[in-house]
Amino acid sequence: AQTVTQSQPEMSVQEAETVTLSCTYDTSESNYYLFWYKQPPSRQMILVIRQEAYKQQNATENRFSVNFQKAAKSFSLKISDSQLGDTAMYFCAFMRSYNTDKLIFGTGTRLQVFP
């Protein structure tokens, strides 16, 4: 069975600074997808960034980038130039790569951005 672990229940960062959220996972699959979702106080689940396991290049989306280490089964999220609107819960998620499948989520990291 696949598992996703987020070991940082809470993080804080000052506005304009950089913060890194950690995620590790366990799977015997060779191909899969990894995601970071943001959940602001509105509860809406918002996809931040996606990484395909067969791609060595780390995904980037504007201020968001990942450090994907397949051998170590590590998938961290870096937020650069943090903004107050980045305050939210962040969930790391795993999905097997065939047709479609369910998302398996970590327990989340609550990020607070301070002015």
Next chain:
Amino acid sequence: DAGVIQSPRHEVTEMGQEVTLRCKPISGHDYLFWYRQTMMRGLELLIYFNNNVPIDDSGMPEDRFSAKMPNASFSTLKIQPSEPRDSAVYFCASSLLASGTTYNEQFFGPGTRLTVL
């Protein structure tokens, strides 16, 4: 696009009552997922459908929970009888597997916050 629509947004009921949560997926999407979010267990899949057929219901907690998808534009999640431990946020998500791809983004609805007293 209207996005995934869930109703009601909030539901408060008493233990033993029947609760029905509703979901309208994005038009044209062929996969529909029901997830539950609690403090204790985080976000977990309850069941998902493909073309209205249940594919994986291994996450459904017990016989008190049932889900249906009578057509491509509507799904329900029913709890009967409800218990306080069912209190959670229930999310519906939908996706479309495009031809030639192995990945399809799941779009989440706003969730239904259920409180069972």
